[in-house]
Amino acid sequence: MGFTLRIINAPSGSVSWKADFAARSFDYDPIADSGWMGISQVWDYPSDPRGATTLRILIIDAQSELLLYPQNLGPVNNGQDYEYNCATGQLTGITAEPPPVFHLAFVDTIFSAVWDISAWFLSAHQEVSGWIWPFYYLQYPLYGLHSVSWSMLTPIAHFGDWADDVAAKVSQVLTLEQITAYFSAMLTYATAAWDWVQNATWNVWYIVEDWWSSTQFIVLGWIDTATEGLAGLLEAWDNFRVTTLPTLVSFTWLDTWWNGRLTEVSSLIDSWFKSYEPFWAGWQDFRDKVALFFEDPLEFLWSLFADWFLGPEE
Secondary structure, three states, X not given: OOEEEEEEOOOOOEEEXXXXXXXXXXXXXXXXXXXXXXXXXXXXXOOOOOOEOOEEEEEEEOOOOEEEOOOOEOOEOOOEEEEEEOOOOEEEEEOOOOOOOOOOHHHHXXXXXXXXXXXXXXXXXXXHOOOOOOHHHHHHHHHHHHHHHHHOXXXXXXXXXXXXXXXXXXXXXXXHHHHHHHXXXXXXXXXXXXXXXXXXXXXXXXXXXXXXXHHHHHHHHHHHHHHOOHHHHHHHHHHHHHHHHHHHOOHHHHHHHHHXXXXXXXXXXXXXXXXXXXXXXXXXXXXXXXXXXXXXXXXXXXXXXXXXXXXXXX
């Protein structure tokens, strides 16, 4: 695993530096040597230094004049990152910071915008489905737009995960601002989509208006087809009623025929009544007796009993 070492706050004019360490401080025989490096370079030693306390650093200028020569630095442990501060003369371990977590917020903006668009199209579909013909046909393209926008959410979410992973990997080379700049076009599209949602009422109105401007001619064609020949039919009926019907039926003949039928019916009724003339005569007598009964029931019954037992009066 090894260790790393870098120089900070180097003396003015510093150009190069090197470091090495030995197994013991006396009878110094280096077992590791970085070689000369630029002042800003980092020494990455690949092996275990085994807690060496004999680390020494040499810093020179452009004329190879020695500017700084600290010795017996340590301990140097395996798996640690170190920096030597030339201003304080301290060798300190660097606490490794956790890798930055990158999350490209504009992907969330896109996801939220598409989510809102999809929800709006679904709401519009439910509203339009209750409209009258032919406007309720608009529900079908609205539901289609809802389905398309809804199906985009999963790919957008996967893209967000992928973009975050790529951003984390390239963050060692590029800043977050530079990464965001690469996706500026998508951010522009997301902003435009959100603006569309904010103006959805008028946008849908324009869609309906454009749709009706072309569809109205089809609807008018349907109406023309449905009423085709209606005017001719009305004209033909008027001609039949005024011109043809009077020639087919003679109302003078009809009057003569009807009067004859009335005479025949009258004669038939008279003959029928005459055949029941004896019944009518008996009925008249019975009706007169009923009338007398209701005029004075007691007197009527007394007279009836007297006629039965004494006989009718002479």
